[in-house]
Amino acid sequence: MNLVELHNVRKYFSSQKAVDDISFNIKAGSIFGLLGPNGAGKTTLIRMITGIFYPDSGNVLFNGKEFDALTHHRNIGYMPEERGLYKKMKIGEQALYLAQLKGMSKQDALKNIKEWFVKFEMETWWNKKVEDLSKGMSQKLQFVTTVLHQPSLIILDEPFSGLDPVNANLIKEEIFNLAKNGATIIFSTHRMEQVEEICDQIVLVNQGKKILDGSVDAVKQDFKENIFKIGLQSTQKAIQTDLFEIVQQLPEALLIKLKHHVSTNEVLQHFISNDFSIQSFQEVLPSLNDIFIKLVEDSSSARQFQNIN
């Protein structure tokens, strides 16, 4: 069951094809990574999913229905990359106001705010103003205001930036919790190690186009380069073979790239027959970071301005 479906979505600005014919689906209850370099069109995509922008063509389905801002606003929580809160407003009132704007009743909102404030140890903040908070503290507040109204779709743009490891972990735990309780999470970032840790499914966009789509494991499988790490007692002995190339030589291990149609057993056979003492053997999958860089580096790093007619 897909919570969000994008079909051939396009959004052109006067000098940019910000989003150029992108389609993908997001499964309900999954943690979805929306990746891409700066200016790839991530924010524009998100703004179309949240109904801030309308696509020029194509459509966005929410829960199988054409996206309709009025009914679907209630179900979406969005934390933009550029954080924003009213600086002069009291924190409690601010959280209440934002929850009410999402359509919550005052009592429900107050109840939820209290729960979250207790969970994040923010009870004493109620009458403080945002300008009194540190960057990390206001980040926590921003997260709370995003998820207060129990949205079924939570969109987080770089949620960990500016957080110390303890608070980052706290939020990460909550993201897992929310997903476990059925919320779908779109996670937009260019920090790949977080994506590997958190996301079930990823889409990589670059220059307004989708260049990658799949589960983290599948993507890694797709991009593996037949590289294996073999642990040996000593790597001093010379090796001569057509079966593989040595990518890297470590004191007690070798990184080798297998040639086409060579099976792992043949390789092991080779080492055994040459009297090597093997201690370990495993496949090395590329990190998302490597894949990301590999895919993106071919294109020029900066988007070029173009005329759109």
Place this chain on the structure above:
Amino acid sequence: MNKISLIIQREYFTRVRKKMFLITTLVVPIVMIAFYVLILFLSKSDSSEKQRIAIIDDANLFNGKITSSNKNLTFQFIHNETEQSFLKKFNAAGFQSFLFIPHSIDATTNKNFVLHSEKAVNLSIMDDIESLINDAIRSRVLIANGINPVEFEKNSTNAQLDNVIDTEKGAQKSFTEIAYLISFVCGFLIYIMMMSYGTQVMRGVSEEKTNRIAEVIVSSVKPFELMVGKIIGIGAVGITQFLIWIVLLFLLQAAIPMIYPDVTNQINNAALDNKEGVMALNSILQGVSALPMLKIVSFFLFYFVGGYLLYASIFAAIGSVVSEDHQEAQQLVMPVLMPIIVGFVIMSKAVDNPNSTEAVIGSIFPFTSPIVMMGRITADVPLWQTILSMSLLMATIIIFTWFTAKVYRTGILMYGKKVSWKEILKWAFKKN
């Protein structure tokens, strides 16, 4: 609708609860009243000053007899002295000043009178002495022509002219000063509302933009709802402030006589001293009741709300376009302020001449009409002009709100780019 009311409430209460709002709302009327009291006291202390004035009357203009209605002035005729010789003595002799009337008075110009003094003489004393001299000269001329000045005074008439405006609805007295005052106050309130609360809308919008909260809010409500909520909320703050001012001014005016009974006496004395004062007071009341108050109030409310809505939406669009750079905002605001200022100037002229060409055009052109029309409300505005002006204003509000809403929704999410008027217009006309 529910969301708009939430936004209105937030915009309203965060502003009304601010300390600055309280201070300006309370301090302004108090300062105004304090000024008023101060001026009253100053005028009192000025006139109570006693003046002894010496006169060297070489022309024997006064025949050795002089009486002034001002009880603080006493005169004494000096004989056997010249202007030059007495100049060094008058102060020592206890006179604040001395008046020199030369032997030959030029009958056509009457300009050769000099009041010598140590310190500058109060203007009202100068006026008093001038009129004494004029009376004396007139008497002398009358006598020379065989007319008894006392008889002349008895038979001189004092005609009073009332301007009566005749319309189909019947004759009406014209009360120019009252009409002027009402027009001016109404126009001024609209001017303040547009200028100060319009720019508050602008600042509020650009604050939301630079705080980056706009994106969070527009993921919950439509940008248009946010804009409308802000405009209405801030407008309500303005109306609240005006109402508080009116009530406070009223209360303070009533309270001052209790705190300073002197002041009321002062006013009463002034009124009694001067018959015109009493008449002025009567004619104020008469004037107010003679004016078509219902029409004035409904016109005022229409143009007050209309003018604010029109300019607030323009200011909202500007606020959405600019970022932190205030200079940038200034550039964009200038062309918007121009019609407001021009309107104010036309209004103050329209009060005197409500049917002049510029008054008529100004009261129809929607960007100046809210203010200029206030200059004409006490006069009779032809029906076709009223209808044209009102419908043009409403149409402009609708069209402009539609355009500015488009600029606004693009602008609030656009960062870091300096935007020109050309680009803004492009956003406004862009299809969505």
